[in-house]
Amino acid sequence: MYQWAGIGFGQQEIYRLQKSLKELAKKESASKLRFFGKIRGTWRDYYIAEGEVEGGDEGGEEGEEKPADMEPKGEGVNKFTYWVSHQSFDTWSKLPDLTPADIKAARSIKVLFTGDLDRTIYTNPFFFKKEKEYLRAQIARIVHSTTLYPVGLFKLDEDDPRKVEPVEEDEEGNVKKPTTKQMSSPSMWCHINDSILLCNRCNHMDPVAAEDQEDFDEEAEKKKMQLKDPFEPKLKVITGDKNVIISKNQKI
Numbered sequence: 001m002y003q004w005a006g007i008g009f010g011q012q013e014i015y016r017l018q019k020s021l022k023e024l025a026k027k028e029s030a031s032k033l034r035f036f037g038k039i040r041g042t043w044r045d046y047y048i049a050e051g052e053v054e055g056g057d058e059g060g061e062e063g064e065e066k067p068a069d070m071e072p073k074g075e076g077v078n079k080f081t082y083w084v085s086h087q088s089f090d091t092w093s094k095l096p097d098l099t100p101a102d103i104k105a106a107r108s109i110k111v112l113f114t115g116d117l118d119r120t121i122y123t124n125p126f127f128f129k130k131e132k133e134y135l136r137a138q139i140a141r142i143v144h145s146t147t148l149y150p151v152g153l154f155k156l157d158e159d160d161p162r163k164v165e166p167v168e169e170d171e172e173g174n175v176k177k178p179t180t181k182q183m184s185s186p187s188m189w190c191h192i193n194d195s196i197l198l199c200n201r202c203n204h205m206d207p208v209a210a211e212d213q214e215d216f217d218e219e220a221e222k223k224k225m226q227l228k229d230p231f232e233p234k235l236k237v238i239t240g241d242k243n244v245i246i247s248k249n250q251k252i
Contacts, residue, residue, distance in 0.1 A: 016088035021049060024083060024092050028053060036082065039135070044115025048139065049083045049092060069205055070099045076194065076202035077103065077140045084135070086115060093117060095136040100200035102129065106137035107200075141196065148238065149192045150178055156234060164192065164234055187239050195232035204229070 002008050009017065017035055025033045030051035039046045052074070071078050083092035095117075109123045117132040127134060157163040167176075182188050194202040204225045209216035 013088055017047070020085070020088050020092075024049060025051070028081075028083070028092075028094070030081065036139070039113060039138075041113040041115030044086045046084045046113065046115065046135065047087065047090075049085075050080050050143075051083075052079075053081045067099050067101070069199075069201065070097070071201055071203065073097060077144065077196060080143070082136060082139055084117070093132075095132055095139075098133075098136055098140055102133050102137045103140065103196060103200040105129075106134055106141065144193045144196050144202065145191075147191065147193045148189045150183060151188050151190050151235075151237065152176065152178060154192065154235060162194070162231065162234055187237055190235045190237050191232065192235070194234075197231070198229045 008014070021033055021035060024030065028051070030053050033049060033051035036048040036050040039048060054074070073081070078097045081097075082095045084095060085092045105125070105127050108125055109121075109127055111121055111123055111127070111134065113131065113135060117130065117135070119131040121127040121129075121131060121134055153167055154164040155167050157165050178188055196202060197204070199205075204222065207218055207221035207225065209218075
Protein backbone atom coordinates (compact mmCIF):
# COMPACT_ATOMS: atom_id res chain seq x y z
CA MET A 1 0.00 0.00 0.00
CA TYR A 2 2.90 2.36 0.74
CA GLN A 3 4.41 1.58 -2.65
CA TRP A 4 1.09 2.36 -4.36
CA ALA A 5 1.21 5.76 -2.68
CA GLY A 6 4.79 6.34 -3.83
CA ILE A 7 6.21 6.10 -0.32
CA GLY A 8 9.33 4.00 0.19
CA PHE A 9 12.82 3.26 -1.09
CA GLY A 10 11.94 1.02 -4.02
CA GLN A 11 12.39 -2.74 -4.29
CA GLN A 12 16.08 -2.62 -5.23
CA GLU A 13 17.07 -0.37 -2.31
CA ILE A 14 14.98 -2.43 0.14
CA TYR A 15 16.81 -5.56 -1.03
CA ARG A 16 20.16 -3.86 -0.45
CA LEU A 17 19.08 -2.73 3.03
CA GLN A 18 18.02 -6.25 3.96
CA LYS A 19 21.42 -7.62 2.97
CA SER A 20 23.20 -4.76 4.74
CA LEU A 21 21.24 -5.30 7.98
CA LYS A 22 22.03 -9.02 7.94
CA GLU A 23 25.74 -8.23 7.74
CA LEU A 24 25.37 -5.68 10.54
CA ALA A 25 23.60 -8.22 12.77
CA LYS A 26 26.47 -10.70 12.30
CA LYS A 27 29.16 -8.11 12.90
CA GLU A 28 27.61 -6.53 16.02
CA SER A 29 25.90 -9.67 17.44
CA ALA A 30 22.71 -7.64 17.58
CA SER A 31 19.26 -9.12 18.14
CA LYS A 32 15.87 -7.76 17.10
CA LEU A 33 17.61 -5.63 14.50
CA ARG A 34 15.28 -3.57 12.33
CA PHE A 35 15.38 -0.62 9.98
CA PHE A 36 14.26 2.37 12.04
CA GLY A 37 13.92 4.95 9.29
CA LYS A 38 15.60 7.79 7.48
CA ILE A 39 16.41 11.30 8.71
CA ARG A 40 17.32 13.91 6.13
CA GLY A 41 20.38 16.12 6.36
CA THR A 42 21.43 19.24 4.50
CA TRP A 43 24.50 17.47 3.09
CA ARG A 44 23.82 13.73 3.48
CA ASP A 45 20.92 11.73 4.89
CA TYR A 46 20.98 9.15 7.69
CA TYR A 47 19.73 5.58 7.36
CA ILE A 48 19.08 4.35 10.91
CA ALA A 49 19.06 0.79 12.27
CA GLU A 50 17.79 -0.17 15.73
CA GLY A 51 18.72 -3.29 17.70
CA GLU A 52 19.54 -4.77 21.08
CA VAL A 53 23.07 -5.69 22.12
CA GLU A 54 23.72 -7.70 25.26
CA GLY A 55 26.65 -6.79 27.48
CA GLY A 56 29.37 -4.34 26.55
CA ASP A 57 27.94 -1.54 28.66
CA GLU A 58 29.45 1.59 27.22
CA GLY A 59 29.14 5.32 27.56
CA GLY A 60 30.03 8.08 25.17
CA GLU A 61 33.57 8.36 23.87
CA GLU A 62 35.94 5.47 24.51
CA GLY A 63 37.83 5.82 27.80
CA GLU A 64 35.42 8.47 29.05
CA GLU A 65 34.03 7.98 32.55
CA LYS A 66 30.25 7.57 32.54
CA PRO A 67 28.14 10.00 34.59
CA ALA A 68 26.49 8.54 37.69
CA ASP A 69 23.02 9.47 36.42
CA MET A 70 23.46 7.69 33.06
CA GLU A 71 21.04 4.82 32.43
CA PRO A 72 22.89 1.55 31.66
CA LYS A 73 22.76 -0.14 28.28
CA GLY A 74 19.52 -2.05 27.83
CA GLU A 75 17.50 0.25 30.08
CA GLY A 76 15.58 3.50 29.71
CA VAL A 77 16.78 5.77 26.93
CA ASN A 78 19.62 3.30 26.28
CA LYS A 79 17.34 0.28 25.85
CA PHE A 80 18.21 0.10 22.15
CA THR A 81 21.44 0.59 20.26
CA TYR A 82 21.44 2.56 17.00
CA TRP A 83 23.64 2.52 13.92
CA VAL A 84 23.61 4.95 11.00
CA SER A 85 24.87 4.95 7.43
CA HIS A 86 24.42 7.30 4.49
CA GLN A 87 23.29 4.66 2.00
CA SER A 88 22.73 0.91 1.81
CA PHE A 89 26.28 0.27 0.53
CA ASP A 90 28.00 2.24 3.33
CA THR A 91 29.37 0.82 6.56
CA TRP A 92 27.26 1.32 9.68
CA SER A 93 28.50 3.62 12.47
CA LYS A 94 27.31 3.00 16.02
CA LEU A 95 25.83 5.98 17.84
CA PRO A 96 26.89 6.59 21.47
CA ASP A 97 24.67 5.85 24.45
CA LEU A 98 22.91 8.81 26.01
CA THR A 99 23.40 10.78 29.21
CA PRO A 100 20.66 12.92 30.78
CA ALA A 101 22.76 15.99 29.91
CA ASP A 102 22.55 15.05 26.20
CA ILE A 103 18.75 14.88 26.28
CA LYS A 104 18.45 18.09 28.31
CA ALA A 105 20.58 19.96 25.78
CA ALA A 106 18.74 18.45 22.78
CA ARG A 107 15.40 19.51 24.25
CA SER A 108 16.48 23.15 24.33
CA ILE A 109 17.74 23.66 20.76
CA LYS A 110 16.60 23.23 17.16
CA VAL A 111 19.31 22.45 14.61
CA LEU A 112 19.25 21.01 11.09
CA PHE A 113 21.21 17.78 10.60
CA THR A 114 24.01 17.92 8.06
CA GLY A 115 24.98 14.24 7.77
CA ASP A 116 28.37 14.77 9.46
CA LEU A 117 28.42 12.83 12.75
CA ASP A 118 31.54 14.64 14.00
CA ARG A 119 30.29 18.15 13.27
CA THR A 120 30.49 20.57 16.18
CA ILE A 121 27.11 22.18 16.80
CA TYR A 122 27.14 25.94 17.35
CA THR A 123 23.93 27.23 18.84
CA ASN A 124 22.52 29.10 21.81
CA PRO A 125 22.33 27.53 24.34
CA PHE A 126 25.59 25.84 23.38
CA PHE A 127 25.55 22.11 22.66
CA PHE A 128 28.79 20.74 24.09
CA LYS A 129 28.97 17.59 21.96
CA LYS A 130 28.83 16.52 18.32
CA GLU A 131 26.02 15.91 15.86
CA LYS A 132 26.10 12.17 16.66
CA GLU A 133 24.98 12.84 20.25
CA TYR A 134 22.33 15.28 19.05
CA LEU A 135 21.05 12.72 16.52
CA ARG A 136 20.98 9.99 19.15
CA ALA A 137 19.06 12.22 21.57
CA GLN A 138 16.43 13.15 18.99
CA ILE A 139 15.99 9.48 18.03
CA ALA A 140 15.34 8.69 21.72
CA ARG A 141 12.76 11.48 21.96
CA ILE A 142 10.98 10.14 18.86
CA VAL A 143 11.03 6.52 20.07
CA HIS A 144 9.79 7.23 23.58
CA SER A 145 7.00 9.62 22.60
CA THR A 146 5.65 8.37 19.26
CA THR A 147 5.88 4.55 19.33
CA LEU A 148 2.24 3.44 19.12
CA TYR A 149 0.46 0.09 19.26
CA PRO A 150 -3.19 -0.82 18.63
CA VAL A 151 -5.31 -0.90 21.78
CA GLY A 152 -6.03 -4.41 22.99
CA LEU A 153 -2.83 -6.19 21.91
CA PHE A 154 -1.07 -5.54 25.24
CA LYS A 155 -2.17 -5.32 28.87
CA LEU A 156 -0.60 -4.06 32.10
CA ASP A 157 1.34 -6.47 34.26
CA GLU A 158 -0.65 -7.27 37.40
CA ASP A 159 2.42 -6.99 39.64
CA ASP A 160 3.99 -3.92 38.02
CA PRO A 161 1.80 -1.31 36.26
CA ARG A 162 4.89 0.07 34.54
CA LYS A 163 5.35 -3.15 32.58
CA VAL A 164 3.19 -4.54 29.79
CA GLU A 165 2.64 -8.05 28.47
CA PRO A 166 0.91 -9.44 25.36
CA VAL A 167 -2.75 -10.30 25.63
CA GLU A 168 -3.22 -14.05 25.95
CA GLU A 169 -4.54 -16.04 23.01
CA ASP A 170 -7.93 -17.71 23.11
CA GLU A 171 -8.52 -21.48 22.97
CA GLU A 172 -8.05 -21.43 19.20
CA GLY A 173 -4.71 -19.62 19.48
CA ASN A 174 -6.03 -16.28 18.22
CA VAL A 175 -5.92 -12.76 19.62
CA LYS A 176 -8.91 -10.54 19.04
CA LYS A 177 -7.75 -7.87 16.60
CA PRO A 178 -9.58 -4.64 15.73
CA THR A 179 -10.95 -4.09 12.25
CA THR A 180 -9.45 -1.66 9.73
CA LYS A 181 -12.38 0.70 10.26
CA GLN A 182 -11.84 0.68 14.03
CA MET A 183 -8.14 1.47 13.58
CA SER A 184 -9.03 4.71 11.80
CA SER A 185 -10.05 6.14 15.18
CA PRO A 186 -7.34 7.84 17.32
CA SER A 187 -8.87 6.16 20.39
CA MET A 188 -7.58 2.81 19.08
CA TRP A 189 -3.91 3.75 19.43
CA CYS A 190 -1.84 3.81 22.62
CA HIS A 191 1.73 4.49 23.78
CA ILE A 192 3.90 1.46 24.51
CA ASN A 193 7.29 2.85 25.62
CA ASP A 194 8.29 4.60 28.82
CA SER A 195 8.20 8.38 28.51
CA ILE A 196 11.27 10.50 29.13
CA LEU A 197 10.86 12.29 32.46
CA LEU A 198 11.75 15.88 33.27
CA CYS A 199 14.96 14.52 34.80
CA ASN A 200 15.87 13.37 31.26
CA ARG A 201 15.73 9.68 32.20
CA CYS A 202 13.01 7.05 31.93
CA ASN A 203 13.45 6.04 35.56
CA HIS A 204 14.22 8.03 38.68
CA MET A 205 17.54 7.48 40.40
CA ASP A 206 17.51 6.00 43.89
CA PRO A 207 17.43 8.83 46.46
CA VAL A 208 20.55 9.30 48.57
CA ALA A 209 20.56 10.61 52.14
CA ALA A 210 22.57 13.68 53.01
CA GLU A 211 25.55 13.26 55.33
CA ASP A 212 23.78 14.93 58.28
CA GLN A 213 20.33 13.41 57.59
CA GLU A 214 19.36 10.88 60.27
CA ASP A 215 15.65 10.24 59.64
CA PHE A 216 16.02 9.33 55.96
CA ASP A 217 13.06 7.39 54.51
CA GLU A 218 13.93 6.04 51.05
CA GLU A 219 10.36 5.10 50.11
CA ALA A 220 9.02 8.50 51.14
CA GLU A 221 11.72 10.23 49.10
CA LYS A 222 10.85 8.09 46.06
CA LYS A 223 7.20 9.12 46.34
CA LYS A 224 8.21 12.79 46.52
CA MET A 225 10.30 12.39 43.36
CA GLN A 226 7.43 10.71 41.52
CA LEU A 227 4.96 13.40 42.57
CA LYS A 228 7.32 16.12 41.37
CA ASP A 229 8.18 14.30 38.13
CA PRO A 230 5.40 11.72 37.49
CA PHE A 231 5.49 8.81 35.06
CA GLU A 232 3.14 8.76 32.10
CA PRO A 233 0.72 5.81 32.46
CA LYS A 234 1.62 2.85 30.26
CA LEU A 235 -0.73 2.06 27.36
CA LYS A 236 -2.15 5.58 27.52
CA VAL A 237 -4.49 6.26 24.59
CA ILE A 238 -3.20 9.09 22.37
CA THR A 239 -6.46 11.01 22.74
CA GLY A 240 -5.22 11.79 26.25
CA ASP A 241 -2.04 13.50 25.00
CA LYS A 242 -1.60 17.21 25.50
CA ASN A 243 -1.79 19.47 22.46
CA VAL A 244 1.48 20.55 20.88
CA ILE A 245 1.51 24.35 20.75
CA ILE A 246 3.11 25.62 17.53
CA SER A 247 2.15 29.25 18.08
CA LYS A 248 -0.26 31.23 20.22
CA ASN A 249 -3.05 30.76 17.69
CA GLN A 250 -2.30 27.25 16.40
CA LYS A 251 -2.31 23.83 18.06
CA ILE A 252 -1.99 20.25 16.81
